[in-house]
Amino acid sequence: GAVVSQHPSWVICKSGTSVKIECRSLDFQATTMFWYRQFPKQSLMLMATSNEGSKATYEQGVEKDKFLINHASLTLSTLTVTSAHPEDSSFYICSARTSGRSGGGELFFGEGSRLTVL
Amino acid sequence: QKEVEQNSGPLSVPEGAIASLNCTYSDRGSQSFFWYRQYSGKSPELIMFIYSNGDKEDGRFTAQLNKASQYVSLLIRDSQPSDSATYLCAVNRGSNYKLTFGKGTLLTVNP
Numbered sequence: 699g700a701v702v703s704q705h706p707s708w709v710i711c712k713s714g715t716s717v718k719i720e721c722r723s724l725d726f727q728a729t730t731m732f733w734y735r736q737f738p739k740q741s742l743m744l745m746a747t748s749n750e751g752s753k754a755t756y757e758q759g760v761e762k763d764k765f766l767i768n769h770a771s772l773t774l775s776t777l778t779v780t781s782a783h784p785e786d787s788s789f790y791i792c793s794a795r796t797s798g799r800s801g802g803g804e805l806f807f808g809e810g811s812r813l814t815v816l
Numbered sequence: 817q818k819e820v821e822q823n824s825g826p827l828s829v830p831e832g833a834i835a836s837l838n839c840t841y842s843d844r845g846s847q848s849f850f851w852y853r854q855y856s857g858k859s860p861e862l863i864m865f866i867y868s869n870g871d872k873e874d875g876r877f878t879a880q881l882n883k884a885s886q887y888v889s890l891l892i893r894d895s896q897p898s899d900s901a902t903y904l905c906a907v908n909r910g911s912n913y914k915l916t917f918g919k920g921t922l923l924t925v926n927p
Contacts, residue, residue, distance in 0.1 A: 732914065741820075741904065741917040742860070791859050795913050805913050810859040 701725055702794045704808035711782055712816055718778045719811045721792030727772035728794035732805075733765075736789040748775040782815040789813075819843060820918035822905050828924045835892040837921050839905030842886065849881055849888045850906040850915065853899075860904055864890070895925040 701724040711717050721731055729750050734742040746767050747755040754767035766778040775794075779786055792808040821840050829835045837851075848867050852860035866872045866879040866888065878891040888907075892899055902920040 730913070739824075739919070741919040742906075742915075744914060744916070747912075747914060789857075793913075805862070805915070807859040807861070810857075812857070 702728075702792065702806045702808040704790075704792055704811050706811060707809060708812050708814075710814045710816065713783055714781055716778055716780045717782055717813060718776055719790055719792075719813075721775045721777070721794065721808050723773045723794045723806075726794075726796050728775075728796065729772060730795045731769060731775040732793045732795075733767060733775075733777050734791045734793065736791060736810075742791060745777075779813065782813070784815045787813055787815045819916050820905055820907055822903075822918035822921045824919055825922040826924050827921055828926060829895050831895060831897060831925055831927050833895050833925075835895045835899065835923055835925070837890040837892070837903050837905075837923065839888045839890075839918055840886055841888070841905075841907045841916075843907065843909060843916075844883075844886065845909050846886075846907040847910060848908045849879070850908070851877075851879060851888075851890045852904040852906060852917075854902045854904055854920065856902075863903075892923075895923075897925045897927050899923060900925045 703722045705720045731748040733745045736742045745760045748767050748769040750769045756762045769775040789812050791810045796804050819842050850865045851863045854860045864879045866881045872879045876893045880889045902922050904920045905918040906915040
């Protein structure tokens with residue numbers, strides 16, 4: 699099956715710093731990628747939809763200036779958590795959608811990136 | 817009202833038994849339904865998806881969908897200890913793959 703890779707898997711940073719997380723589709727082109735956040739024992743919450751070559755679409759309540767998303771190519775989307783604070787500590791997961799022959803496609807998840815802000 | 821509801825569990829079954837996981841959803845416009853398995857500290861992996869009312873079988877797994885009751889379930893036959901994980905139900909209204917997830921049900925299969 700298709701592979702989606704995230705980097706880094708773990709990151710620990712000081713409060714106030716910015717952290718960039720990469721999401722790559724390794725063997726397919728993904729026009730659309732999704733970024734989720736998951737707090738312990740909670741469900742995955744969709745943060746934003748990342749579209750190649752255009753601005754990301756953010757879900758209600760997600761600060762676009764704090765969570766910067768760039769989808770510069772068909773295989774790479776990045777999420778930058780700016781001025782991170784301890785409450786931003788979470789498990790960030792990306793997913794990428796394959797094109798599919800009839801416009802459908804499948805959704806594959808990356809391995810996730812665990813962010814801890816001290 | 818939560819959009820996708822699951823019993824958080826834990827659901828504990830003996831090895832070899834049938835595990836039954838349930839999910840209800842509030843949006844009647846939901847069109848596609850997914851079951852994911854998530855091991856602790858890992859990202860979700862797709863087990864099955866279902867679009868039409870009725871049953872869909874894949875190996876030891878059977879998904880059941882009842883749109884009138886807004887209910888979807890997952891049956892795991894011959895449960896194995898390796899099936900112990902959190903099972904996430906997810907629904908999608910359209911074809912845009914913007915999934916709404918439930919909190920998940922923790923399943924423990926005892927040897």
